[in-house]
Amino acid sequence: xxxxIESKMQFVKVDGCYFKxxxxxxxxxxxxxxxxxxxxxKARPSLKLLIIEAKSSAPQPIDIGGDPKRWDRFIQEIxxxxxxxxxxxxxxxxxxxxxxxxxxxxxxxxxxxxxxSIIPCLVLRDHPDxxxxxxxxxxxxxxxxIVRSFxxxxxxxxxxxxxxxxxxxxxxx
Numbered sequence: 001x002x003x004x005i006e007s008k009m010q011f012v013k014v015d016g017c018y019f020k021x022x023x024x025x026x027x028x029x030x031x032x033x034x035x036x037x038x039x040x041x042k043a044r045p046s047l048k049l050l051i052i053e054a055k056s057s058a059p060q061p062i063d064i065g066g067d068p069k070r071w072d073r074f075i076q077e078i079x080x081x082x083x084x085x086x087x088x089x090x091x092x093x094x095x096x097x098x099x100x101x102x103x104x105x106x107x108x109x110x111x112x113x114x115x116x117s118i119i120p121c122l123v124l125r126d127h128p129d130x131x132x133x134x135x136x137x138x139x140x141x142x143x144x145x146i147v148r149s150f151x152x153x154x155x156x157x158x159x160x161x162x163x164x165x166x167x168x169x170x171x172x173x
Contacts, residue, residue, distance in 0.1 A: 003020050004018065008125060010172070015105070017042075018038070026101060035052055051120050056126060082122075118153065120147075121155065126160070129162075132157050
């Protein structure tokens, strides 16, 4: 089975630049919610590490008649997954003594944390372009203290078509 398929999207898997978070021993032993994986993109002049959570869809935003509880639960779940993934990634980079240690792939392991652009990324497979901004705005608002505290790039919310355009997804399966 290809472990780079999430929410019926075939993500790009480059050796040494791809790390499956949700099944790594460290995350499994911690028992916390996690994103799907990390992808390292070499973009001159910097290195970009995307913390990727893939979903097939998102609930309707509150401002267009969506259920407030369902919307808040969805944003909270994505927030928790992104935060936990960031913290454990940093823990692995600085070699914290976890009970179960996962080995980061070579290019991710060697990338200097001090110059690494870290980008939280939510990929919503079937979400239309016009419906992405409300999800993006809510996630940016929720993650703002973390983005500022860790000097992260702002989170991005894209659909499968944009993910293909940006070279993150090969195809929708």
